[in-house]
Amino acid sequence: MSLNLLYFASLREALGVERENLPLPAEATIAGVRALLVARGGEWQRLASPRIRAALNQALAGEDAALKAGDELAFFPPVTGG
Amino acid sequence: MSISVQLADFDCGAEIAALGAAGVGAVASFVGVVRGGSGAERVLAMSLEHYPGMTERALADIVAAAQQRWTLNGVRVIHRVGRLLAGEQIVFVGVAAAHRGEAFAACEFIMDFLKTRAPFWKKEETAQGAHWVDARESDDLAAQRWQ
Numbered sequence: 001m002s003l004n005l006l007y008f009a010s011l012r013e014a015l016g017v018e019r020e021n022l023p024l025p026a027e028a029t030i031a032g033v034r035a036l037l038v039a040r041g042g043e044w045q046r047l048a049s050p051r052i053r054a055a056l057n058q059a060l061a062g063e064d065a066a067l068k069a070g071d072e073l074a075f076f077p078p079v080t081g082g
Numbered sequence: 083m084s085i086s087v088q089l090a091d092f093d094c095g096a097e098i099a100a101l102g103a104a105g106v107g108a109v110a111s112f113v114g115v116v117r118g119g120s121g122a123e124r125v126l127a128m129s130l131e132h133y134p135g136m137t138e139r140a141l142a143d144i145v146a147a148a149q150q151r152w153t154l155n156g157v158r159v160i161h162r163v164g165r166l167l168a169g170e171q172i173v174f175v176g177v178a179a180a181h182r183g184e185a186f187a188a189c190e191f192i193m194d195f196l197k198t199r200a201p202f203w204k205k206e207e208t209a210q211g212a213h214w215v216d217a218r219e220s221d222d223l224a225a226q227r228w229q
Contacts, residue, residue, distance in 0.1 A: 008131060008133055076133070077203065079199070079217065080204045080215045082202070
């Protein structure tokens with residue numbers, strides 16, 4: 001019963017992690033996961049910035065979005081395509 | 083509507099011809115090219131990363147929003163990923179409609195939202211090394227004016 005976390009671009013490079021499984025935290029929201037990751041310290045504190053966006057199951061999502069086991073949650077910097 | 087995210091280059095002439103084949107009145111298109119720049123900042127190449135799955139969804143949502151807003155006969159979006167050299171084509175947006183007004187507007191609308199909503203990230207290579215491109219506020223403002 002866990003979440004699939006994904007990291008992209010400059011965030012992925014800084015963390016040195018592309019993906020990981022995380023047990024569903026007690027506070028099962030995007031904000032809850034973000035706080036848990038920031039508490040790892042070091043480069044993980046990048047996730048404290050509101051510039052780092054979150055997508056839940058491949059759609060942009062707000063910080064209050066509720067999470068359930070098996071969800072795909074991605075964190076990434078502002079997009080720069082086109 | 084047709085959306086492609088691909089490594090391969092594309093043929094603008096063929097894409098435009100296909101959009102116009104239905105006998106519509108107007109086809110507007112935009113082509114993005116890797117900017118070379120000059121001096122120490124000269125960009126030698128660019129690597130495009132994306133979020134497979136979400137990218138296609140985000141582009142489909144943007145095109146659907148354009149189709150809600152204007153009556154369009156056809157839309158084609160192609161975005162390349164991987165490593166591209168200065169001068170290479172990155173993105174193609176083509177729109178077919180009855181008249182130029184909606185074709186121009188929808189093409190610009192799709193590009194403005196592609197730049198701010200679709201999960202692509204550029205990393206530039208210069209003689210000084212590689213760096214991730216920062217998002218520009220002017221792109222956010224360009225998308226906001228449609229709301």
